[in-house]
Amino acid sequence: MSMPHAARQVWISEVGPRDGLQSIRTILPTDAKKAWITALASAGVPEIEVGSFVPASVLPQLADTAELVRHARGIAGLTVAVLVPNLKGAQRAIECGAHKITIPLSCSETHSLKNVRRTHAQMLDEVRGIAALISSLPQEQRPHFEGGLSTAFGCTLEGVVPETKVVALAEALIEAGCDEVGLSDTAGYANPAQVRRLTRAVWSAVGEDRLTGIHLHNTRGLGLANALAALDVGLRTLDASMGGIGGCPFAPGASGNIVTEDLVFMVEAMGLHTGVDLERLLQARAVLREGLPDESLYGFVPDAGLPLGFQPSAVS
Amino acid sequence: MSMPHAARQVWISEVGPRDGLQSIRTILPTDAKKAWITALASAGVPEIEVGSFVPASVLPQLADTAELVRHARGIAGLTVAVLVPNLKGAQRAIECGAHKITIPLSCSETHSLKNVRRTHAQMLDEVRGIAALISSLPQEQRPHFEGGLSTAFGCTLEGVVPETKVVALAEALIEAGCDEVGLSDTAGYANPAQVRRLTRAVWSAVGEDRLTGIHLHNTRGLGLANALAALDVGLRTLDASMGGIGGCPFAPGASGNIVTEDLVFMVEAMGLHTGVDLERLLQARAVLREGLPDESLYGFVPDAGLPLGFQPSAVS
Numbered sequence: 001m002s003m004p005h006a007a008r009q010v011w012i013s014e015v016g017p018r019d020g021l022q023s024i025r026t027i028l029p030t031d032a033k034k035a036w037i038t039a040l041a042s043a044g045v046p047e048i049e050v051g052s053f054v055p056a057s058v059l060p061q062l063a064d065t066a067e068l069v070r071h072a073r074g075i076a077g078l079t080v081a082v083l084v085p086n087l088k089g090a091q092r093a094i095e096c097g098a099h100k101i102t103i104p105l106s107c108s109e110t111h112s113l114k115n116v117r118r119t120h121a122q123m124l125d126e127v128r129g130i131a132a133l134i135s136s137l138p139q140e141q142r143p144h145f146e147g148g149l150s151t152a153f154g155c156t157l158e159g160v161v162p163e164t165k166v167v168a169l170a171e172a173l174i175e176a177g178c179d180e181v182g183l184s185d186t187a188g189y190a191n192p193a194q195v196r197r198l199t200r201a202v203w204s205a206v207g208e209d210r211l212t213g214i215h216l217h218n219t220r221g222l223g224l225a226n227a228l229a230a231l232d233v234g235l236r237t238l239d240a241s242m243g244g245i246g247g248c249p250f251a252p253g254a255s256g257n258i259v260t261e262d263l264v265f266m267v268e269a270m271g272l273h274t275g276v277d278l279e280r281l282l283q284a285r286a287v288l289r290e291g292l293p294d295e296s297l298y299g300f301v302p303d304a305g306l307p308l309g310f311q312p313s314a315v316s
Numbered sequence: 317m318s319m320p321h322a323a324r325q326v327w328i329s330e331v332g333p334r335d336g337l338q339s340i341r342t343i344l345p346t347d348a349k350k351a352w353i354t355a356l357a358s359a360g361v362p363e364i365e366v367g368s369f370v371p372a373s374v375l376p377q378l379a380d381t382a383e384l385v386r387h388a389r390g391i392a393g394l395t396v397a398v399l400v401p402n403l404k405g406a407q408r409a410i411e412c413g414a415h416k417i418t419i420p421l422s423c424s425e426t427h428s429l430k431n432v433r434r435t436h437a438q439m440l441d442e443v444r445g446i447a448a449l450i451s452s453l454p455q456e457q458r459p460h461f462e463g464g465l466s467t468a469f470g471c472t473l474e475g476v477v478p479e480t481k482v483v484a485l486a487e488a489l490i491e492a493g494c495d496e497v498g499l500s501d502t503a504g505y506a507n508p509a510q511v512r513r514l515t516r517a518v519w520s521a522v523g524e525d526r527l528t529g530i531h532l533h534n535t536r537g538l539g540l541a542n543a544l545a546a547l548d549v550g551l552r553t554l555d556a557s558m559g560g561i562g563g564c565p566f567a568p569g570a571s572g573n574i575v576t577e578d579l580v581f582m583v584e585a586m587g588l589h590t591g592v593d594l595e596r597l598l599q600a601r602a603v604l605r606e607g608l609p610d611e612s613l614y615g616f617v618p619d620a621g622l623p624l625g626f627q628p629s630a631v632s
Contacts, residue, residue: 299537
């Protein structure tokens with residue numbers, strides 16, 4: 001390929017330990033989580049969202065996030081990300097040394113009120129508080145601070161979310177002090193045309209360097225098609241979840257996040273480069289399977305195997 | 317959208333009655349097949365591959381193809397397609413009045429020998445024989461004649477299939493008298509970059525009007541991403557199978573063809589136009605489910621439902 005190396009690089013952010021585990025009933029023991037995170041990093045996954053600093057009463061599955069951040073920080077080269085719902089969560093994340101913190105802002109205010117009982121204005125206040133906290137830190141201790149635009153492609157409560165609203169909230173997040181915004185298809189409503197259109201609209205408002213990533217669900221089977229659209233338009237950070245865990249239990253086969261294994265296969269097969277070793281990624285899946293023997297793990301590549309003669313992308 | 321109407325039109329060819337039913341053990345009774353075909357056509361599916369003229373000893377599931385062609389011919393506006401392995405099959409297809417006949421030519425000669433015990437040269441002889449037969453017919457009785465380039469994206473026996481070989485076979489099929497060629501990802505090996513590259517390569521050799529369609533499998537989960545790549549590059553006929561039937565029984569979740577329901581949802585959500593009514597398509601799925609109570613039906617949209625506020629594409 002004639003593309004320069006940087007343009008071929010795709011950054012995979014594994015969100016299974018957070019978005020996957022928060023959506024299933026089983027509480028994976030801390031040691032099993034650590035083993036899984038270590039196995040993911042060993043496969044070359046460059047970034048892992050290890051948990052969320054929400055009250056343990058709300059999400060007991062993620063009560064050990066602080067310990068996981070400290071564990072993951074000990075893995076050389078790994079970017080350790082966490083979700084924070086508010087300033088208090090950000091303080092805890094910073095104390096533990098997370099490299100990246102993401103605060104979700106639901107573009108659907110109905111969803112925001114239902115999910116975190118806060119209006120957009122209240123959430124932007126939290127963002128300003130976190131930005132001020134980060135600014136007060138020495139440069140080398142400052143985490144990367146992202147505002148996640150959830151329900152950006154539509155909402156199960158509000159239905160269509162106007163793109164002008166998403167763009168306005170992206171601008172508001174950057175003005176309030178986020179380094180970057182991300183687009184999140186919380187409800188699995190996105191389609192490829194919308195991914196391209198909304199990405200370009202947000203870029204026009206805040207600049208291309210302020211939006212590089214997307215978080216996709218596979219609820220309606222369009223997850224990898226939307227990922228392809230994101231890659232085509234030029235997004236280079238893709239969230240994914242090993243085994244697509246967190247699938248909706250009342251809709252068999254309707255997985256949650258896009259499946260890391262399938263995404264890495266697609267990206268590598270296309271001649272783009274993830275830095276992830278597919279064979280070792282499947283070993284990490286075995287570690288997860290051992291920890292979650294009774295949960296559904298999704299993914300086509302783990303079942304079908306790699307094509308005969310398949311060559312992953314080589315760095316040229 | 318500013319795209320002209322013709323550019324927005326996507327032609328869905330339902331291949332479940334052939335490619336789906338040939339891959340499962342259950343033999344769907346002829347009346348159930350007729351009811352399903354009628355329901356598919358009522359939903360607006362413009363083309364249905366109703367069967368294959370192979371010996372009943374080889375595929376007893378498709379022994380009633382002649383009767384199905386006659387039934388489908390009675391449905392106004394429907395294009396009735398069949399697969400034929402050879403001249404004899406083409407004769408039967410023409411006798412019944414099929415509108416479109418497709419002969420598969422496996423780009424992997426190893427696969428061709430194993431599957432139909434014929435070399436490329438022998439298959440091209442069959443093609444020439446069929447083309448001569450068609451030429452001998454009055455103009456209004458001539459079916460559209462397509463050569464399907466199976467294993468075009470790789471083969472489970474040969475592995476990588478060189479693109480130069482696919483292009484050469486496309487040229488040979490056109491020279492031998494096919495009206496058109498189609499690309500077929502028999503093994504589920506394709507990736508989006510390859511779909512675009514190979515389409516353009518074949519176009520360069522035989523012209524854009526000689527390749528308008530693609531047949532994709534979802535073996536490794538990339539089916540809809542590959543469909544998106546096909547739409548992006550400009551292919552406008554997509555094969556799909558209701559419920560993705562024909563999934564590999566030893567790889568749970570690894571469906572066969574791309575799922576019609578999910579494909580139509582993606583295409584319509586993107587603002588392209590299929591002419592298929594999604595609600596009525598789900599009714600056709602219920603008809604299929606009734607006929608195949610014990611087989612797995614795949615698809616995400618049937619489980620998850622349409623997004624709140626979803627509007628199918630309108631013809632502008």
